[in-house]
Amino acid sequence: MHQPSPPHPACPCPRRRALWLAATGLSLGLLGSANGAPSAKVEGLVRLPRAALQVQINQVGLDSLGPKVAVVSSAGRASSGRYRVLREGRVQTEGPLSALPAFEAWTPGRQHFQVDFSALTAPGRYQVEVWVGGQHVRSATVQVEPQALFRQTAGALLDYFRQSRHLDEGDRRRRIFETDRVVDVWGGWRDAGGDTGKYLSHLGYANFFNPQQAPMAAWVLAHSAHESAGLFARAGLLRQAQDEAFWGADYLHRVLDEEGYFYTTVFDRWGAADAERMVVGYEGEDGVYTRGYRSAFRAGGGLAIAALARAALLAESSGRQGEFSGATYLADARRAFSHLQTFGRSYCANGQENLIDDYSALLAAVELLRATGDAEYLQAARERAAQMLQRQDGEGHFYSDAVGQRPHYHAVEAGLPLISLSHYLSIEPEAARQASVRQALGRALDAQQRLDQAVANPYGYARQRFRLAAAGGTPGPIQSGFFMPHRNETGYWWQGESARLASLSTAAVLAGRALEPSAVPAGSANFGIRADLARSAQAQLDWILGRNPYGISMLYGFGARNPPAAPSSAGVMLRGGVSNGITGAPDSEAGGGLAFANGPSEDQWRWNEQWLPHSAWLLLAAVTLAR
Template sequence: MRPASRTISLFPLALLALLAQTCTGAQASQPEPLTVQINQVALDSNGPKIAVVESRSDASAGRYRVLQDKHQVGEGELRALPAFTEWGEGRRYFAADFSSFTQTGTYQIVVDMSGQSAASAPVPVHANALFSTTAASLLDYFKKSRNTSSADHKIRIYGTPRYVDVWGGWNDAGGDNGKYLSHLSYAHFFNPQQASMVTWVLAKTADSTPSLYRQAGLEAAVLEEAFWGADYLHRILDRQGYFYMTVFDKWGTNNAERVVTGFEGIDGVYTRNYKSSFRAGGGMAIAALARASILARNSGKHGRYTASTYLADAQRAFDHLEKHNREYCSDGVENIIDDYTALMAATELHHATHQQRYLDAARLRAAHLNARLNASGVFISDQGERPYYHGAEAGFPIVSLAYYHEAETDTLLRNQASKTIAAALSKQLAMNRSVANPYNYARQTFRTFADGRLSDSSYEGFFMPHANETGYWWQGESARLSSLSTAALLGGRVSNPDPAGAFGVSKELAEFAQNQIDWTLGRNPYGMTMLYGFGKLNPPSAESAGTMLAGGISNGITGAQDSPLGAGIAFAPGPDEEQWRWVEQWIPHSAWLLLNASAMAPKQ
């Protein structure tokens, strides 16, 4: 993610301003009196299919028609939704549920209300819809995001005279050719999993669902990309056993030296905190290398290095972090992100080696996560009462426990993990139900941070609070939504299985999982698909957001700019140097969507 200021590009900025005015109700552009918002990319034949209708009339009822390949196949009464004004006055919301229509085809919803009519964008409906529609573009996005600069063969480690080879990997975002296992470490609780997460997702899905890729003709492509990532992780593993956290040049500004470094704040101040802790990408780098070793053994393929090298790297790094992790934590204290990333590392090493010591390590981390869930169902991130909230991977605690649950052999420990997952998912669903929520957007519990301290009170809201420990970082939440959808699917199959239900989970969890993806894929108040190259309307370009690639996913929608709580709603209101918050593409978004698509597909 790049916060650096850029020269203003007038055409994109004008377009962004127009979009902001249109979609937030500014009077410069008259809003449509009736709109039908729908997932514009793909809906699964047997999954939930719900369009959201926004009306600016006083009508309290209306009807909808279901068109399949332009022919009417059904109709019904719109379901009125509770009054909702947080994102703008003067709107009424309705739902058109066409989940019962399961035949393959292209569908549209046409709404008639008070003499007005409006149609949704078209949406294809078929089996295994999300994966088969998006996987090729997601893989192509990663390939086109590769960093192949020869300069990275010899990069200095900040604060030392040492030079190392850190060639390969992926550019982090559309406007950022830095390479990160993680950033935001100085803020303690906001580390996102970046390059190592991409590698793990590619290796994990390639190994666990190979038939999905084979049927799509993508088997060679996913293997190539997974091993590209694993090779990079090998290169950034120091001889002492730690991973280099970032390769960074202050977002390419002011001729800054490109170095292995840590950095802080909106100015990108270099620090010597460049050794990755579990939470700063080290845990997921270990998990990725362990899974890459399994993939190499099972496929008979590998990258520049071999299965035995990938596994030896993972084991050496795990042993090192087991001894030194707290030294590398920004505050010297482990938190929830260390727990779930170390749990992933230990679980994958157990899969790769079947050694008891890794299962023992996984059990310890799972016990930590279980203990972090408070009585209300909220995970606690620290040693006190700070609730866990995250702009990119809020579903990861549940996801890590679900994968651990697969590996665990002890019935009591499996049941404990299942109980934690069930309580956390129940809390998430309860939060979504607790207020009017026409789009079923995943709400979160948080505390704000200002003047060097957390607020005394906890809040619940739709978007990340802008007043947080990073001092500047808040953005759209496409990755967060995919992570929570994945958590509902994987966690739901552990705690709330329904073999006959959509995606193998309860109806409420299936709708929650689908609705989070729907938001990213066009069923939002802006009618905009964040997955570039798909749908009726994509985010516009902006100078500060850099290159836009098909298969890349923009950050997305946020709370209003001027709200410390992240209340209200906004998309790209400007100025240009801020547009990265909404428009810029970021590799974790596409990684989480690919994992989500694999989880949503029928069990192979």
């Protein structure tokens, strides 16, 4: 997740981490260090599988008409082999393996192959069996069926939200930092397994890292329950989805101040005994309290507005509501949007809006337009969309700032710019504006494809452009890599990227469907998008669900192997929760190498801890693919 848990012997605070490690003799060395070589000590860490031959596959669900690819990893340099694909134990197809380009970044000394069985569409349980260099192995099983990801996971993902509800009655009366005001901030969801704090966002002090947290979950639930009501109804999940959407909207109503801004966090330094739980902002890995508790568009304000507006539509269409009415949700959204349009910039740490503000405010304006039909929101959406297109270069890459110096990269919601533009496209009536947005979407999708294919990439992992930067320092040149760089403006924050991958998968599908009709294939195969985009979209989900070098499904309760319980999660792992995931090696500033761990220090949250945005993004991806 995004922060350490409270200090205790098994999970020391950051300030004492080095002393604790020295005293215990443990090391943070990982198999797959920055230079690709194994480190000497790996106590408490999850090792990469050592088997001479491995088949990594999505262990949960693949759509009948979508891409289906397994990755084969073999020790040594064998350049050929054979495979066969089994359905319910019976051979469906077989053939030769051909070696992929050499890939040394994560598993030096191994050769990779792919088995593409996309042509097989019959429902059932599938396995891939391979022979290479005298070795033989069979993969885990995967369910193939129509709308597989939704059918397999939606119920558990909804259960995760319900299990994560925050029910502490003490939140009925919490003080606002440096004031005597007491407000009702009850409800919402615990942010992560070991964190009872509630966040619209965090990391605002670093300006370019704000993730959308509780508001994103509330919007995903409200949007999905409204737009895809039939999908949930056929699965017997509609009422549960509606209940959770209204639960999220009710919390957003409570954290909307009478002045028109949202409270960013309800926080107690991760349960520290000497910390008062209150409405407050905070900075850094020590959780220093600040006055930054008013949410800018990028600090959750924009997505909170979008969620409330969509919850109003859901209330109207369903005849249901939460504690508060649909009319209340809509009035909240309108008031907050007006306030942030006037004062939002002053809530930004550096006093300047950036791309995150743009795409968050754009989605807010789009949802308000859908809920009200008022022309003012169309104009606001047009202005934000135009601003976003100005931040895109000729190759298709987005920049976070206004001067084109900082490439946009995000460990949580890298796909949200394209998702917001895709939603805007659906409400824009003018053909010329539609054409400009479609061109921008196409350039961005093509730029991501080129970036991913610029190096050997057997797993199809979505790469990113970044500049190494320390707080207050001069950033380095633009470079590219697989994982989030560890030297960045936050000073400490990096973690696994399950949410980022699901967001990019969703973006590829939504934006791919929004391209010019000539670029969208006929029929329902490949999710209704170009084959290359479909393969990329599926590859990101496959990584989360087990097709990764560790063979671990990050979705707890699904697949052959899950992350172990982590101290920062109080030893609790919820079915339907998604762990942060795999990262670059800790000793690599640029996030090179590979790492996944459950210890030995409190740093294990970077890999194992379940976090609210991961399940929200996976649910949105599942719904999007199924529509």
